[in-house]
Amino acid sequence: MTVTLQLLIVWAIGWGGNVALSRSGHPVARPLVPVIFGVTLLILWEIAVRGFNVPGVILPAPSDIAARFATSLPILWADLVQTFFKGALSGYAIGCGAAFLTAIAVDRSGFLQHGLLPVGNFIAALPIVGTAPILVMWFGFDWESKAAVVTIMVFFPMLINTVAGLQETTPMQRDLMATYSASYTQTLIKLRLPAAMPFIFNGLKISTTLALVGAIVAEFFGSPTVGMGFRISTSVGQLALDMVWAEIVMAALAGSAFYGVIAAIEKGVTFWHPSQRE
């Protein structure tokens, strides 16, 4: 009973504070409100787990997860290096690079564009993680197979975004380049690639999440004894759920940081685009 009461009080304080803050319209409300909301949820989680004596094999308390995170930093770091830097990042670079070059090659032929776009759209909607067992079989258990899965996963979203972006220029703009008697390469570099950047970065941003997902899921099909997917699946088997949660926190941090880096680069490159203006 007291636990329920505590929960209600904490919720009332957090939510009430947020209501007051957002009504006030103060400029500080925008960054502060989501933080308060998140912290409130964490406190509620903590109180509920401690108060109702939820066993750690079902739901560990946030403090337990934080403690586990702090004490197993070396393991988490090794997993991160294996899964993120070796598997996901290399696959991401190969896949996005290959898709970009393919898009530029395809761009010169209208025939290929018409053929490749629907096929690419179709493949981008498929559950490509399913190729993981095959690629693990071909490339072995180490990070090469994860990079291969990631390459295939990011290729098609990146391809269709780049091809769509390269068609973004208006006839007026292309005519202007023609009156300057610009060559194909000049038009590409000075007009069409810059115009395609918002689309390219959209593809790059979608691919960040896909890359991590691909690398983690591919490890469920076989991996060396290190890696985030490996750690998650073995820790679940040992019912060490605090470790699983710590690994998920790590994945979330890595995913958000990856996305943040790409978004920051986008801000610098496409500063002229309406969506980037203040």
Added chain:
Amino acid sequence: MRSIVPVLTVVAAIIGLWYAAVIPMNIKEALMQAERAGAEVTPASARDRRDAAALGLVMQNSFAIGATFDQDRPRLPAPHQVMAELWDTTIDKRITSRRSLVFHAWVTLSATSLGFAIGTGLGILLAVGIVHSRVMDLSVMPWAIVSQTIPIIAIAPMIIVVLYSIGVQGLLPKAIISAYLSFFPVVVGMVKGLRSPDAMQLDLLRTYSATKTQSFFKLRLPASMPYLFASLKIGIAASLVGAIVGELPTGAQSGLGARMLTGSYYGQTIQIWSALFAAAIVAAALVGLIGLIQRLTLRRMGVTA
């Protein structure tokens, strides 16, 4: 219509590349079998062949090319082998049989659709809340956006095991993963859609002295439909991935994911490939179905695009 010929060309090119890739991928196994059957193979020793380049082996042993398309456990099955397996396990088997892909696809599909329904329903409700309450908007929306950048699927094995340990099993755990994956795209898309009417249109409704409910049902909801369907397509594809991944960690007995997992345990590559194609067909059918509903709904609403 004019894109049919190019699409078919691209598909034909992919199949051609696939057939071409089958030869070097399978040549070593094919040569091994040929040697056991007593054929003359160059180079003769298995160790030399292991280290040799696949393309060189194909050149030296062109007689074995036919055999590469007909392996029992190929590294890369030829398209016709996958098609034969698909045909065999969908049409020729009773659909209640454990060896029927229709059975496995149905298991995965039911988890997918249950999860998709839950995820979409909750997502739309949350979006309505976010649009009408500034507090919810400020508190929840940043988290909904951040959650799209994290690999949610990492949670899947834990959800399955935890729910199993408190006695929930079968369809529901997989459906929860599916729901979770389709939830956030729907929230983000629906909020965008419900906000898409511009100030002019909202003002017009205010001059009619429309209530909040009226302006919701007569303006915001219809205006959100294109956005909703765009995110439904993303959501249903994500749901299917969720259901398939949900079958991996527990060693589930049935479902397309289980089919892939057992195939990878026992080296049954043709089985993996046919499960993969079945998943692709299901995904295409689901996205196509949403597209059809979209077209019908939008036409009914008088949107001509």
